[in-house]
Amino acid sequence: MEIVTYGNEVLRSQAEPVRVIDAAAVKLAQDMLETMRAGKGIGLAAPQVGILKRLFVMQIADDVPRVFFNPRIVEQSEETVKFEEGCMSLPGIYADVVRPEIVRVHAWNEKGRAFTLEADGLLARVIQHELDHLHGLMFIDHLSPLKRKRVLKAWEEKFRA
Numbered sequence: 001m002e003i004v005t006y007g008n009e010v011l012r013s014q015a016e017p018v019r020v021i022d023a024a025a026v027k028l029a030q031d032m033l034e035t036m037r038a039g040k041g042i043g044l045a046a047p048q049v050g051i052l053k054r055l056f057v058m059q060i061a062d063d064v065p066r067v068f069f070n071p072r073i074v075e076q077s078e079e080t081v082k083f084e085e086g087c088m089s090l091p092g093i094y095a096d097v098v099r100p101e102i103v104r105v106h107a108w109n110e111k112g113r114a115f116t117l118e119a120d121g122l123l124a125r126v127i128q129h130e131l132d133h134l135h136g137l138m139f140i141d142h143l144s145p146l147k148r149k150r151v152l153k154a155w156e157e158k159f160r161a
């Protein structure tokens with residue numbers, strides 16, 4: 001699948017719930033995992049492949065691949081942590097982002113089963129980053145205006161090159 005990059009409206013739109021986790025929905029998740037791996041990413045949200053559905057996939061190193069249909073964060077820690085993020089829709093751009101350290105997320109997996117997962121570390125980070133995409137948000141939105149301007153300037157220079 002083709003990954004949509006920054007500047008495309010689809011990345012700024014609200015994703016719609018997945019009504020049924022059927023074969024087509026599971027196939028979409030598998031295609032997204034493949035696209036993500038091909039691009040050496042660790043997370044990918046449906047809007048990033050131009051599909052406005054509440055779905056994201058992720059896989060950190062040798063961990064199991066994870067599929068989240070209709071995810072929502074049900075609890076998050078007050079403690080925050082700073083961590084460097086990048087995005088397949090903003091290739092080559094990285095910046096430190098502050099987010100809650102621990103999150104509890106509720107979603108449905110590729111078998112159509114509901115689950116709740118408490119995550120910290122990189123797992124929590126990717127979950128929050130990907131969930132943002134379902135609300136039309138990107139990691140640069142968490143930066144200060146000055147930092148965001150700097151990062152976008154770097155992106156534009158890269159884009160023109």
Ligand code: NI
Pocket residue numbers: 086087088089129130133
């Ligand atoms: Ni991203």
